[in-house]
Amino acid sequence: MSAIEVRDLRKKYVTHRGTFRRTRTENVALGGIDLTIQPGELFGLLGPNGAGKTTTVKILTTLLLPDSGSASVLGLDVVRQTSAVRRRIGFVFGGERGLYWRLSGLDNLRYFADLYGIPPDVSRRRIADLLEKLGLAGRERDKVEQYSRGMKQRLHLARGLLNDPEVLFLDEPTIGLDPVGARELRTLIRGLADAGKTIFLTTHYMFEADAICDRIAVIKKGSIVAQGTPASIKALVDEVGVVEFEAVGVPDERLQALRKLGGVSSVSVAEDELSQRITVRCARPADVMTQLGIIFEGVELRRINSRDPTLEDAYVQLIGDES
Amino acid sequence: MAAFYVSMRLRFVTGFAYLSFLIFPVIVAAIGLFVLDHPGTTATQWTYGVLGGGLVGYWGVTYIDAGNGIQLERWNGTLEQVFAVPTPLWVIVLGKALGGLVWGMLSFIPTIALGYIGFHALVPNVDAGHFAVSFSVLTFSFLAVALSLSPVFAMWRWAFSMVNGFEFGTYVFCGLMFPITVLPGWGQVIAAMLAPTWAVRALYASTTSEGPHDYAAWWALSIALSVVYIVASLFLYRFVDRRARVTGQLALV
Numbered sequence: 001m002s003a004i005e006v007r008d009l010r011k012k013y014v015t016h017r018g019t020f021r022r023t024r025t026e027n028v029a030l031g032g033i034d035l036t037i038q039p040g041e042l043f044g045l046l047g048p049n050g051a052g053k054t055t056t057v058k059i060l061t062t063l064l065l066p067d068s069g070s071a072s073v074l075g076l077d078v079v080r081q082t083s084a085v086r087r088r089i090g091f092v093f094g095g096e097r098g099l100y101w102r103l104s105g106l107d108n109l110r111y112f113a114d115l116y117g118i119p120p121d122v123s124r125r126r127i128a129d130l131l132e133k134l135g136l137a138g139r140e141r142d143k144v145e146q147y148s149r150g151m152k153q154r155l156h157l158a159r160g161l162l163n164d165p166e167v168l169f170l171d172e173p174t175i176g177l178d179p180v181g182a183r184e185l186r187t188l189i190r191g192l193a194d195a196g197k198t199i200f201l202t203t204h205y206m207f208e209a210d211a212i213c214d215r216i217a218v219i220k221k222g223s224i225v226a227q228g229t230p231a232s233i234k235a236l237v238d239e240v241g242v243v244e245f246e247a248v249g250v251p252d253e254r255l256q257a258l259r260k261l262g263g264v265s266s267v268s269v270a271e272d273e274l275s276q277r278i279t280v281r282c283a284r285p286a287d288v289m290t291q292l293g294i295i296f297e298g299v300e301l302r303r304i305n306s307r308d309p310t311l312e313d314a315y316v317q318l319i320g321d322e323s
Numbered sequence: 324m325a326a327f328y329v330s331m332r333l334r335f336v337t338g339f340a341y342l343s344f345l346i347f348p349v350i351v352a353a354i355g356l357f358v359l360d361h362p363g364t365t366a367t368q369w370t371y372g373v374l375g376g377g378l379v380g381y382w383g384v385t386y387i388d389a390g391n392g393i394q395l396e397r398w399n400g401t402l403e404q405v406f407a408v409p410t411p412l413w414v415i416v417l418g419k420a421l422g423g424l425v426w427g428m429l430s431f432i433p434t435i436a437l438g439y440i441g442f443h444a445l446v447p448n449v450d451a452g453h454f455a456v457s458f459s460v461l462t463f464s465f466l467a468v469a470l471s472l473s474p475v476f477a478m479w480r481w482a483f484s485m486v487n488g489f490e491f492g493t494y495v496f497c498g499l500m501f502p503i504t505v506l507p508g509w510g511q512v513i514a515a516m517l518a519p520t521w522a523v524r525a526l527y528a529s530t531t532s533e534g535p536h537d538y539a540a541w542w543a544l545s546i547a548l549s550v551v552y553i554v555a556s557l558f559l560y561r562f563v564d565r566r567a568r569v570t571g572q573l574a575l576v
Contacts, residue, residue: 013571058571063407065568086409097400111328115408115415159404 001075003167003198004037004060009069011055029055031222032069037200037215039166042193044213045202048319052222053202057171060200061091073167087116090165092156092173099144105131105155106140109162116163123162130158134188150181157188167198174208186212206312216311218318225318233314241285242313245304246275247296257295261288266316275302281313328422344384344430352376352434355500356442367531373438374530375500378523380430382465382499386490388423389469392416393477393563406567413560416473420466453529453538460542461522467549468493468518471556474563498523518548 011030016022030052037043047053058064059071062082071078076085099108106127113123131137134154144152153173160168170189174182190212193199203209209216210230217227226233250269255278259267263283270277282288285306292301309317355372388395393416396402405415472489494500496510497519503511514520522545528536 055571061407063403063568064571065565083409086407091407093403098404100399100401112404112408115405115410117409 001039002036002072003039003041003074004035004043004200005070005072006033006035006056006060007070008032008034009056009059009071010067011052011059011064012067028222030059030066033219033222033224035217035224035227037198039198040193040196042190042199042201042212042214044209044216045200045219046204046206046209046216046315047202047219048204050221051219053204053219054171055222056219057091057169057200057202061089061169062086087163088165089167089169090160090163091169091171092153092160093171096149096152099152099155099159101145102143104141104143105136105147105151105158108144108155109140109158112159113162118163126162126164127158130161134158135184150177150184153177153181153185154188157185161192165197167200168192170199170201172202172204174203174205182208206310206315210311218315220319226314230311233318234309234311236314236317241282241306242309243280243282243285243288243292243304243306244277245292246277246302248275248300250276250278250296250299254296254299258288258291261291261295263287268316279313281309281317328418343387344380344426345433347383348376348380348430349433349437351379351500352437353441356438360442367527369438369442370527370530371500371502372442373435374431374527376434376437377431378499379494380434381424381427382493382497382519383490384427384430385420385423385465385469386472386493388426389416389420389466389473391476392419392469392473394473397477406564411560412564413470413557416470417466420469423469424462424466450529453536454526456542457522457525457529457538460545461519461526464518464522464545464549467552467556471552471559474556474559478559478563478566493517493519496520498527502527516548518545518552521545521548 009030010028010032012026012028015025015027017025033052033056035043035056045053045056055064059066060073060078062078062085065079073085074088076088078085100111103111109127109130110123113127118126127140128137131140134157136151136154136158139147139151144155147155153176157170157173160170173189174185177185186208189199189201193212193214201209201213213230215227215229216233218225218233226236255267255269258264258278258280261282264280265283266281268279270279280288289304289306292304352372352375355375356369359368359372393402393412396405406412496503496506496514497517498514499519503514503520503524506514521541525536525538525541525545528538528541
C-alpha cells in the first residue's frame with residue numbers, strides 16, 4: 001500500500017471582486033496531478049511560488065477539499081475519512097504564525113498533545129524526548145515570543161511530531177532560516193526519514209531537495225512537469241551545459257542577443273550591488289563562450305566558467321526562467 | 324480540557340483581559356449604582372445595580388472567548404493547526420467558552436464589593452436554592468449563545484463587524500441591567516427569543532419576594548432555547564468546516 005496516493009487531483013480558487021458589479025475570477029491551483037509515495041520515502045515537491053505546492057499539502061492534510069480527483073494517505077481518503085487521516089499524520093507549515101506566542105513552548109506542546117488525544121503520561125515522555133532531540137530542552141518554559149526563528153521552527157516540528165505520525169508533511173520548513181539553522185533542520189528531517197517516517201516536503205530550494213530527498217516532483221502552474229530521483233531529473237538536462245559569468249551594467253539588448261544564439265535554452269540574471277551574475281543554459285557551452293566577446297564587446301566580463309548542470313539547472317529548464 | 328486551560332492561561336498573561344473581567348464591569352456597575360443612588364430606590368432596583376455589573380462582565384468574557392473563539396485562532400495564526408487535529412472544532416470552542424465562564428465569574432467579586440462598600444447596597448432577600456439553579460441555567464444559556472455565535476463570526480465578516488452590537492444587545496434584550504418590561508413591544512419579542520432572558524429573569528426573581536415566580540417555566544424556556552441554539556450551532560460548525568475546506572481561507576485574517 002502506498003503511503004500517499006494522488007490521482008488526477010484538481011483544485012481551483014474562486015474570488016470575487018467589486019461590491020455592486022461583482023466579477024468572478026477562477027485561479028487554477030491544481031490542474032490534475034498524479035503522485036505515488038511509498039512508505040519511508042522522503043519525497044520533495046519543488047516549484048516556484050504559486051505553483052500549487054501548498055495547495056497539494058493542504059489537500060493531503062485535510063485542510064482543503066479538492067474539486068475532483070482522489071487523494072489518500074495510508075489508504076485513507078482525505079475527503080471522507082478526515083478524522084482517521086488527522087490522527088495518523090503530522091504537518092508543519094512553519095513560519096512565524098501557528099503558535100501561541102504568549103504561552104511557553106511547553107504549554108503549546110501540551111495543548112496540542114491534548115487535542116490529539118495523547119494520554120498524559122505518554123505526552124509527558126514524548127514532549128521531553130522531542131524537546132531534547134530538537135534542541136529546545138531548557139527553553140521549554142520560555143514564552144514562544146522569546147524564541148528565535150530557528151527555535152520556533154523546531155517547535156513547529158515538535159508539534160508536528162507529537163502524535164508520532166506515520167506521515168509528516170513539511171511545507172517549506174527551512175524558509176527564513178539562517179544557513180546553519182536550515183542545515184540542522186535538514187539533518188533532522190533526513191534523520192526522521194531514515195527512522196522510517198514517510199515525509200512529504202515542499203520547497204523551492206533545489207539544493208535542499210537534491211541534498212535530502214529520495215525522489216522529487218517538479219510542479220509548475222498546477223501540473224507535474226517531471227518526477228523521479230534527483231539524478232534522473234538532472235539527467236533530463238544532460239545535454240545542457242552551463243556558462244556563467246559576471247558583468248557590470250549589461251544592457252538588455254545584449255542579453256536579448258545572447259538569448260537568440262543558437263542552442264541557448266535560457267538566460268538568467270542575478271543582480272547584486274556591484275555586478276550581474278549571468279547564467280546561460282545551452283547545448284554547446286564552447287560556442288557560447290566564443291560568442292561572448294562579440295556580443296558583449298565593450299562590456300567588462302569576469303569569472304567566465306563552464307560547468308555541468310545541477311538540479312537547479314534542470315529545474316530552471318523545466319519551469320522556464322528568462323529573467 | 325486543553326482548550327479550557329489555554330483559554331485561562333491566555334487571559335492570565337494578557338493585560339487586556341483585566342479590562343473585560345475587572346474594569347469594564349466595575350465601570351458599568353458604578354454607573355448603574357450612581358443612577359440608582361437616590362431616595363426611594365427599592366431593594367429590587369438596587370439588585371440590578373449590584374448584580375448587573377457582574378452579569379455584564381460574566382457575559383462579556385464568555386462571549387469574547389467563545390464567540391470569538393474561531394476568529395481569535397485565525398488572528399493568532401493557529402486556526403489551521405487547530406482545525407487539522409482529530410478533536411472537533413466545536414469541542415475546542417466549548418473548552419474556550421468554559422474557560423471564559425470561569426474567568427467571567429470573577430466579575431462578580433469587584434462589582435458586589437463596589438455595591439456593598441461604595442453604596443451599602445445589599446441583596447437581602449436571596450433565595451439561595453433558586454438563585455443557584457437560575458445561575459446554572461444562565462451559565463448554560465450563555466454557553467449556548469456563545470457557541471452558536473462563534474461559527475457565525477468566523478464565516479461572515481459582516482457579522483463579525485457587529486460583534487459589539489451582539490454583546491451590548493445582549494445586555495439590553497436579556498435584561499442584564501434593567502428589567503425588559505421597560506423595552507418597547509418589539510424589543511420584548513426579541514427578548515423572549517433569547518435563552519438568557521428567562522434565566523436572568525429567574526435570577527433576579529430569586530433575589531426578591533415581590534411578584535409571582537414561575538421558576539419552572541422560566542428555567543424550561545431558557546434550557547429549551549439553549550438546546551435549540553446548540554443544535555443549530557452543530558450544523559453551523561459542520562458548515563464552517565466544509566466552507567473553510569472549500570475556500571481555503573483558514574490562514575487568512
